Amino acid sequence: MTMTTKMMKTARIHEYGDTSVIRYDSVPRPRPAFGEVLLRVAATSFNPTEAALRAGLLHAFLPVDLPYTLCWDVAGTVTEVGPGAEGFAVGDRVIGRLDGGGAAAEYVRAPAALLVTAPKSVPLAHAAALPVAGLTAWQAVFEHGEVAAGQRVLVNGAGGGVGGFVTQLAQRAGAKVSATASPRSTAAVLRQGADQVIDYTAGPVDAALDGPVDTLLNLVPLSPSDAAALAPLVRPGGRIVSIATPIEPTAGTGVSTMHVVARNDVAHLAALVELVDADALGIDISESRPLTDLADVHHLSETGRIRGKVLIVP
Template sequence: MTMMKTARIHEYGDTSVIRHDTVARPRPASGEVLVQVAATSFNPTESALRAGLLHAFLPVDLPYTLGWDVAGTVVEIGPGTEGRAVGDRVVGRLDGGGAAAEYVRAPAALLVPAPASVPLAHAAALPVAGLTAWQAVFEHGKVTAGQRVLVNGAGGGVGGFVTQLAKHAGAEVIATAGPRSTEAVRRQGADRLIDYTAGPVGDALGSPVDTLLNLVPLSPPDAAALATLVRPGGRIVSIATPIEPAVGTGVSARHLVARNDVTHLAALVELVDAAALSIDVSESRPLADLADVHHLSESGRIRGKVLIIP
């Protein structure tokens, strides 16, 4: 029996519940492939899952192998599985987790060819954050050329993709970021930067924006203050705290929970290979450091996307 390393939780709790187990390497079933993992990437929502905060919304069977993003190479094909071949370099979002391991069994239909223009491991930063950004900008924000767009929380993994996609759509992008993220957000194409640590965003913004894309948790007063920065008839999309528009403004508001969509993921890969979208990897860490990455995230000390290498 061939064995492999994994990072799993056997119970909900703080970062100490992440265990590094050696388990049997899985075999792909019909419709599945076995992927040798080049990398997964850390998403802050996984900290909430580990802590049990998502149990009502996203129950999982324990023990549970972490890792929703995967980039790697197909090494085995399940019986009757079509569309993939051994040796394919692939990327995908695995809603059942499992990518924080040396190998993962994955539905072939959830995988797309990885971008050819970046290291394979870097592609692992794309699925969860990229899909969230795509759907925020294009599906719900309906960002188009000439609009003024405020990206609140541009320094995170999703924020980098949101900034670039809104700019790709032709919008004027105003981004909030802290001092640690300023240079990265500027490289990603923001037309204007507002340091949210220096004072209220509204004081620095000036005229209202067409669309607010909020990517960070907010207190009720801060959410209400941001809502006033959108022009009448504009749009608010939040992936974190829901934001209610001011009464009588005609502003539409959407709280976004991104869905897995391979069509959108393939479009993101095309943009990467066309050099129209960059993947900002701030750090690569070994699987053994996953608990430390969770801790750093919870203390607000992570910028961009962190790769986890098995």
């Protein structure tokens, strides 16, 4: 007797290009290899960098094998434990960042070493918003920005998924937080702990900012002129941390600058989960969409019409 192959839905690309290259395929359900578990995906979440990957803009330093199943964030339930996989059992609820992608599917294989127990205080699907954006925010604020009590911090691009976590973590560190956002994001950014929200659509940021800041945390792509306009807002000897466009400091100011690419760190992810369960870090879900809407979500992101984190539910 032959066993029936179990199939699952995925969102994949077979070539690089615009949003039309995203296809919704039915493929065999995977089995976990050594050190892996199989997850029933509760949700993944969209990150803007994934649109750049889909378009082929990251191919030089992040090549992938095609066809490629999209999405790095995962929240799910362990349904099978592979040989050599330790720390989890069938039925455990987990989250993680999958550097090889694959989370835009009903099931995904995941290295057990990259997973942590999901927060208990929020729906499992909501926790899918935490890994990529949360890790990026944690490392930008604490490792690279060295944000501490009494400092003044400017968060440029606080209305996005990373921005919500950056604002909360900087505020929790005891900093006074000024944040740029569009009017549609102002209320959310204030709820997340910003002391001042600057409407970047209304005029130059420096006109609304009350004096220089100790640290600039830039979270959005910038034109050369916009990047140059932000640099003088940092006091001499301060810091510039950017997860997007690198920003050169003003000459002679002694400002340190760094361009950050977040790494996968389960200790940091576990610390974020602890904050969520302690009601010290909120997860801002702007909307939840089915897997078959992923191409539309990519389009909305590329046209600047996404706020916060968008869940993708298979």
